[in-house]
Amino acid sequence: MAEEGTPRSWDRRARAREEFIDAAYRVIDAHGPRPSMNDIAQEAGATKPRLYRHFEDKADLYKAIADRTTNDVYKLVAPRFNFLLTTPHEALHHAITGYAEVVAEHPNVFRFLADGELKQDGGGSALSLDVERDLTNRLAGVASTIFDSVSADVSDVRFTAxxxxxIMVSTTDLWLESSKGAAKPDPEYFVDQVAPLVWGVLDAFLRRNGIELDPTEPLYLALARIKSP
Incomplete structure (x- = not known):
């Protein structure tokens, strides 16, 4: 048996946490966005006291579910995709599709994130805002890296990100509502509705900073012009 505090015990605890998060997903998928801790523990084949040995409280588990959602989106969007070799429209379509596919796979999890709260120290913050902040930070980081690579002097990208x-998060409930009765929400429909809105925000930001991008031209060509004196 691994001693507490050893790498082996940490791995075991990490696996146990992931199993509880998996169980939470299954409960939410099957029964809706208001899961009970008892149901989650039972789905994981454990007791509620054991669940609480791996999560400080309900908020800790809920935060882990939000983190899983964000990571799932990022894993679909980022790996093996070179944004510089694609057009802005293609890159935007790819990114929004990744988000939509995660939501379409687990629509009740999104409803859970939209309805749930992280309550700490007497206050509360919507879980969906937690997801928004994480995705925003990642998007802003990618954008900052791209602009820094061509020494482009742009205003703070975090507001635009x-x-x-x-836009994506706040319109997701409309998409899910319009998909009632369907076997699964259609990501392409969501992308068609949302991509022009998101591009409008990005294009306005770029133009305000003196940058004009042809949305049908590979991004590396536009960046080369920006870098040229």
């Missing part, structure tokens, strides 16, 4: 992510 938050607006772009906010």
């Amino acid at each position: 938050r607006a772009a992510v906010g």
Whole structure:
């Protein structure tokens, strides 16, 4: 048996946490966005006291579910995709599709994130805002890296990144509502509705900073012009 505090015990605890998160997903998928801790523990084949040995409280588990959602989106969007070799429209379509596919796979999890709260120290914050912040930080980081690579002097990208992510998150419930009765929400429909709105925000930001991008031209060509004196 691994001693507490050893790498082996940490791995065991990490696996146990993941199993509880998996169980939470299954409960939410099957029964809706208001899961009970008892149901989650039972689905994982454990007791509620054991669940609480791996999560400080309900908020800790809920935060882990939000983190899983964000990571799932990022894993679909980022790996093996070179944004510089694609057009802005293609890159935008790819990114929004990744988000939509995660939501379409687990629509009740999104409803859970939209309805749930992280309550700490007497206050509360919507879990969906937690997801928005994480996605915003990642998007802003990618954008900053791209602009820094061509020494482009642009204003703070975080506001624009938050607006772009906010459009996606805030319109998701409309998409899910319009998909009632369907076997699964259609990601392409969501992308068709949302991509022009997000591009409008991004294009306005770029133009305000003196940058004009042809949305049908590979991004590396536009960046080369920006870098040229």
